[in-house]
Amino acid sequence: MKDFFHHRLWTGLSIENPATLYDTTGFSNTNGAVAMPNGSTITIGENGVGLTNDTTNFSNEIAPDVIGKVAYDPVWGHYEMEGILHFPHDRVTMGHTGHNNTAVGGGAGGSMILPLIPGKLELRMAGLAGWGINRYGSVMLPDATLKANGSPDPLFGVQAQAGIIAHPNPRIDVYGYFGTQRVGHSYFNENGGSYGYGNPAYSNAGCLQELSTLSCTANTRGVSEVTIGGWWRFFKGKFGTVEAGTQLAYSRRQIWSGIGGDPHTSMSQIFFDFRYLPFQ
Structure with a gap:
């Protein structure tokens, strides 16, 4: 982290643990070993060893x-x-020989906080778009699927949110937000089989039928939410602050169209919170 211009401009660089979220719909995936229609085996992850959890499958990574x-x-x-x-x-293995594949993903984004009425009303906006970076969103959509040759295929994704926060008085905050996260699709059909993410040959016929014997693949296309809420700091003293809040949220999930269409699902939720903030 470095600052310039009397603490007005800041730059930062971080090296983070990678963890690719693969979607292997249509493939046979056994603990990170994926069987391809051409007879090869693609290793995308393995169970942990040593100090890592040996019951958790970790993705193979080459760089942070x-x-x-x-x-x-x-x-x-x-x-x-x-x-x-x-x-x-x-890693792609065919018979007793193999080779590695590495794809390059990435993206860019930005955010801003605008004090429309200083101390009373502010606007917040943020967005991020790119390939293979969907795990950085709260919905945790897949980062990648596999191409027909077994190499990683980063999926395009977009996430964005905007919100208004009002402070009518020092004890009350009121807010409203809208956010969405969306992911692209990539697929192929080979030897009578359908593979990849968002393949229109997948069946969604049983998605809205209770106890249906029909399949429901339902690869997620996007998730959106609108939420409103507020906080009331009803006690503030030298030992801390006590506050209560409530939030109402409506979420909607859309799926990639397949056989049987693309039915969406939605839900509404209400939350109540109670917090004690020591010495604040």
């Missing part, structure tokens, strides 16, 4: 994720830009 950020605080507002590099990696 690289994340860079620039933040700027002018007289009005706060602004950020960031970039991510990610390197999905696997």
